[in-house]
Amino acid sequence: MDNKRRDFIKNSAIAGAGLLVMPSVVFAGESSFIEDAIVKEDLFLLDMVHHNPGETKTESKFTDPAFLKSYGYGAKVFFLFEAAQFGIDWNTLDRAVFPTDSDGEKWIAEKKAILNREYNKTKQVGLSVYCMLDMLVFPTALVEKHKTEMCNSAGKIDITKPFTQQAVKSLLEQMFDTYPQLDGLVIRTGETYLQDAPHHTGGSPVVNGLADHVVLLNILREVVCVQRNKKLFYRTWDISRFHPLPKHYLEVTNQVSAHDNLYFSIKHTIVDFWRMGVDSNRPAWGSFDSFWIDEASKYGVPFNPCLGIGKHKQIVEVQCQREYEGKASHPNYIAKGVIDRFKELENLPSPQCLNEFKKSGLFAGVWTWSRGGGWGGPYTKYELWPELNAYVMAQWAKHPAKTEKDIFKGFCKMKGVPETQVDDFHKLCLLSADGVFKGNYSAMGNVFINWTRDDKAFGLHFLESSFKHIVEQNKVDAYLAEKEEAASIWNEIRLLSGKILFANAEETTFLKASCEYGFLKYSFFAAAWNVLLRYYEQNYRGKTDYEQLRSYIKDYDDKWNKWKIFTEINAYSPTLYSLEADFFGNKVGLKDTVDKIRVLVE
Structure with a gap:
């Protein structure tokens, strides 16, 4: 990776006491593991x-x-x-x-x-x-x-x-x-x-x-x-x-x-x-x-x-x-x-x-x-x-x-x-780890790992090499299904959030608002991937389905508007992501890519 790209990913708006243990001799390159070690509770x-x-x-x-x-x-x-x-x-x-x-x-x-x-x-x-x-x-x-x-x-x-x-x-x-x-x-x-x-x-x-x-x-x-x-x-x-x-x-x-x-x-x-x-x-x-x-x-x-x-x-x-x-x-x-x-x-x-x-x-x-x-x-x-x-x-x-x-x-x-609510709350939390993993990354690997970070989401400039591999491996449907699965997980999370009550009423309200925010975010991510990956696949194969892409863009716009409106009207909502980004004079945000596709198909 060149230094400019690395710097962009980095910069874009991108005591206790004591020792543990049982001593052991560790040789260079070897792990120091004691299978039956008694771990002392005096960690830093x-x-x-x-x-x-x-x-x-x-x-x-x-x-x-x-x-x-x-x-x-x-x-x-x-x-x-x-x-x-x-x-x-x-x-x-x-x-x-x-x-x-x-x-x-x-x-x-x-x-x-x-x-x-x-x-x-x-x-x-x-x-x-x-x-x-x-x-x-x-x-x-x-x-x-x-x-x-x-x-x-x-x-x-x-x-x-x-x-x-x-x-x-x-x-x-x-x-x-x-x-x-x-x-x-x-x-x-x-x-x-x-x-x-x-x-x-x-x-x-x-x-x-x-x-x-x-x-x-x-x-x-x-x-x-x-x-x-x-x-x-x-x-x-x-x-x-x-x-x-x-x-x-x-x-x-x-x-x-x-x-x-x-x-x-x-x-x-x-x-x-x-x-x-x-x-x-x-x-x-x-x-x-x-x-x-x-x-x-x-x-x-x-x-x-x-x-x-x-x-x-x-x-x-x-x-x-x-x-x-x-x-x-x-x-x-x-x-x-x-x-x-x-x-x-x-x-x-x-x-x-x-x-x-x-x-x-x-x-x-x-x-x-x-x-x-x-x-x-x-x-x-x-x-x-x-x-x-x-x-x-x-x-x-x-x-x-x-x-x-x-x-x-x-x-x-x-x-x-x-x-009586602890198991549901635990399930909600465990689901969140799965929902983030499948929404941000992929169990199948081979996704540019920084296509989203902080409050930014990027477009084809960073995802293109990943998409090329996905298309060549004939796995477009599988990757898109994974993003839809993430949205489904977040739907389950937001439904579970309605069953959880904290002693602090504000925390209960934030719990529900943040779970709704997560659902809206990952539903939008799934819609965005439909636009980007389907467009890339069609362009790669030299056959563009304009009607299909227009349908995906409409869904993308609808999902974005729902997320945006929620952050504007809900006092407990975190702030919204930005879909625009600049990389040394190049427009590389998600919006920048989708708007180019929009012009091509409309």
């Missing part, structure tokens, strides 16, 4: 609200440390722009970075006051304080002044340069000296967000190859883990290599000595928080040199194969408000699949879920993103669906011997759902 349990960069912060009960404490969390992870790196003045390295009375100095002082207040509030309720920060990010003035000492010939900050390493060490020392509340750091290197950092610049430290991770990791390990005796969670997240593929994970981590304070943080999915039917005839993971959108679309999305290998302890990242799957605008109960396997993973070798990975001597905890991720909408002020996922994940991490269903019943009791 962290949470973070992922605010949309450049937008107003998300309003959420999950930003309240007292609420997190009540759910059993042991730590709060502060998001990127709440990180300590933006509240230090750099005077110990270079007093000229933020001159007295400059805009930068004032900005830093304001940020420092905010961070101290929020960190203190978190410590006061007994939670550990971690902040996630992008590396390498430094004050713009520092980089400009020392450009030849910090940057390579392409102008990118280079971790192999001595002054850059000195700056990293200074950054770490300043953060811990300025904010003694910090219990450790979460490091991200795979992407760099600067939207809310007007006086800073930076980029990924990996400019010379994966060996750059090793250089950075060894600096971080020495300063954070050894000298400061703080926790370090190093995220493996990147685009296509370190995060998804065992050979690259081991290439990096085998060059870093294990330490009691060092953990690697890995998403439970091989790529981003996506799903897709897994091809049973896929090549072995070792044969890939990279694995990203195209590979996931073709071969599927299993549990991350890097979990359970190597010599370092690992925590697992779980997104509770999935950005590619509706963002809490409708039910999407992913907790069951994360704990006990998603249906598309049933025939794959272990581990494919947390109940299997917990047997590993490397498993050290769970990090939930209770809210956020991605960009833009859809927006809703109600937190029912991400709260459900976060509750089940948190309670499982606290008590990993408990079943998902027992934990789910605890959520129902807390919400005042009558015992």
Whole structure:
């Protein structure tokens, strides 16, 4: 995939205590699984609200440390722009970075006051304080002044340069000296967000190859883990290599000595928080040199194969408000699949879920993103669906011997759902995972995995290669039937929603509204696929049925109007999707494609 396409998909509006376990010796490339392990209930349990960069912060009960404490969390992870790196003045390295009375100095002082207040509030309720920060990010003035000492010939900050390493060490020392509340750091290197950092610049430290991770990791390990005796969670997240593929994970981590304070943080999915039917005839993971959108679309999305290998302890990242799957605008109960396997993973070798990975001597905890991720909408002020996922994940991490269903019943009791309605509500939630999977993705695989994300839906620009395969395999009817099946599942969900009552009347009303929203959304998606795929098939075969396409377009328009009107008249409805999108000057939204077809057939 070229960089422009990758960037578009990304940017379009796209603490606890302790160690787990029984120690075990793990050799490079081998899994560390103990079939009869007794899992101790002292896993790390962290949470973070992922605010949309450049937008107003998300309003959420999950930003309240007292609420997190009540759910059993042991730590709060502060998001990127709440990180300590933006509240230090750099005077110990270079007093000229933020001159007295400059805009930068004032900005830093304001940020420092905010961070101290929020960190203190978190410590006061007994939670550990971690902040996630992008590396390498430094004050713009520092980089400009020392450009030849910090940057390579392409102008990118280079971790192999001595002054850059000195700056990293200074950054770490300043953060811990300025904010003694910090219990450790979460490091991200795979992407760099600067939207809310007007006086800073930076980029990924990996400019010379994966060996750059090793250089950075060894600096971080020495300063954070050894000298400061703080926790370090190093995220493996990147685009296509370190995060998804065992050979690259081991290439990096085998060059870093294990330490009691060092953990690697890995998403439970091989790529981003996506799903897709897994091809049973896929090549072995070792044969890939990279694995990203195209590979996931073709071969599927299993549990991350890097979990359970190597010599370092690992925590697992779980997104509770999935950005590619509706963002809490409708039910999407992913907790069951994360704990006990998603249906598309049933025939794959272990581990494919947390109940299997917990047997590993490397498993050290769970990090939930209770809210956020991605960009833009859809927006809703109600937190029912991400709260459900976060509750089940948190309670499982606290008590990993408990079943998902027992934990789910605890959520129902807390919400005042009558015992006679619990099974119906559980069925509704399980159906939502199937409805999202078949509506967004495919059990048959081979669908461009990002054809919809956030509050966007795209057209043939991204779906064309998938449609070519579908037509050549004579599976058009099967794929369209799957989208209709998704709509039928959502119809069942909305009918079930009428049987469920919460103690809070507003939550009951939102439950029904969000299920109706989901039904309208996936009914529209099915209608849109009828237009797009039938048009592509007919064009591919050189025989256009204008009457049929006009009929599909009419259904598409009707379904869109119903969805749109619902969001306008229902006060509890999440915001509507947008069908228009721009990709470097090209119109690539769903509406853009359908309007072109409309002109051809009318």
